[in-house]
Amino acid sequence: MSDRLKITLLLFPALSIIIVLFFGGLLVGLMRSFNYMPVIGLTEPDLSAYIAVFTDKEFYLSFLLTFHIAFTSTVISCILAVGAALLLRRRFIGRAIVNFLFQLNLTVPHLVGAIGILYLFSQSGSFARLAAQWEMIASPSDFPALVFDPYAIGIILQYVWKEVPFIGVIVLANMQSIGEDYESVSRTLGASRWQSFRHVLLPLIFPGMLSASVMVFAFTFGAYEIPALLGANFPAALPVLAYRKYTDVDLAARPEAMAMAIVIALLSAVLIYLYVRFSRRKAGR
């Protein structure tokens, strides 16, 4: 048996699951988004579901909100992760413990984090009660709306809490493999600490940072559960809107839900492509 055949056979079980579940699901979704759903008598494919999506004002508001959540979460996480990695690569007493604590919430599920945000930051949460108790505000309901709010602050807080260690671990490993000699060279050539970071370290860690942030962006753009738990009812994030349509009692709304899901997938792909292109151009300067 040739090596190529052996490898193909060994990979077949894993590949078949990916092909059936991912591409199969995508194909079914695509067919339904074109109004082809024989179960309920829709046998003539058309573009009506897409037309309905693109003429709905709520869709555009949801898109803007979802983009804001993904972009803001990714940028803030990146900045904090790079800062944390810069501190953690230094030698200090207790570094191992700090490093462990920094990475600890990588193992905590998103849902647990979301419940934590609710307990801490909602208007009935711990901070609101403490603020009222210390007479900083008249009653807990006067606490600023950080959860279920139109700016998605609670959602962003949750994503930042979860994604900072994810990006941080990747960037830290990157920094450690690069070492400090490049920065030493630049310092002796006259660069200040900031110039050395801006002109030398940042371009060197950029590829690793970019890969990690693309993953975070794609995840936060397409994730459902956190916006569903911590987001406002209107406008809702795109995945929440699509899920609502999908679970509508009227089965005829499903093609619209599928059209929305396909649009989310395409938008994710396009936005990631643009983000990578823009970032590479910035790095190349």
Next chain:
Amino acid sequence: MTHVSLQELTKVYPGSVEPSLDQLSLEIASGELTALLGPSGCGKTTTMKMIAGLLAPTSGDVTFDGRSVLKDKPEDRGVVMVFQNYLLFPYMTVAANIGFGLKMRKINQTEIDQRVSEMLDLVKLPDLGSRRPSELSGGQQQRVALARALIVQPNVLLLDEPLSNLDAHLRFEMRDLIRNLQQDMGITTIFVTHDQEEAVVLADKIALILDGRLKQYDVSSAFYSRPIDKATALFFGGQNFIEGQVETGVFNSVLGKMQLPAGCNNGAGILTIRPENIRIGQSPDGLNTVTASLSDKIYMGTQTRLLCQVGDSLLEVIANPNDVQEYEVGQNISLHFPRNALWVLPS
């Protein structure tokens, strides 16, 4: 042109008890080219990093023209360091690499372009400005690293093993380039190397550091003719060491009585002579000559290595192949030890 002074410079790394560098004191004159020579881990690079301000000493001082620079940041010291593996910024072009130091000083781009172009000519790479470092050979990368350092006109230039990554042909070329540029620009230059040959051919003076301590600081010829102790002589390829006693200018040992040059103190000592300084045959006056038994003869192309037994001492002699053609292993051979080639080390 800067006079560099290292005063009892000591470095103990956190978690370590033994100092990596122990009370190193050196005076490096303006415009001089000095080598810090020693095996790996002896504290050479630590010394360079402390001069550059990249490491803080545990104690001691670094002064430039009499002024302590310990509180100055690396970017304010006027010291540029060229690392062994060049460390060109891989995402920049060659021209951008060379102009980096000027850009950090906020010099305008027109002037940067002009000075980069001059530098490229100086290091003989006029057409490579638009290339990336990965497209260059090792020798070309070394030149770019040197150009990047020299363009900022440093007061002190530090070179970490400047020739070690180059093949034999490029080593000669680079050695001449470094030497010429250093002399033309008059920059006080310190380089570290573990290769005594590299130190000898490049440096005005050599500081030999062994186990974190300065052993000897002198012109290169002194390390061959007047090593300070046996470890120093061994580091420079010394092979012949004979124990004995000095009595008023004469060394008594298994070799008999050897007339010494002036300056050798009375008492126990170790006589040393470099293998290439021992002559075949009798001396004209018959002094400082011994008869040895030839125990091995190895032809090495341009020279022949002889191992000669005298009593229980084995002496190594490097001779011209034509001079020792007639000698066979087992035969007796007369060896002449010229008085000025002898030196007595402390025992």
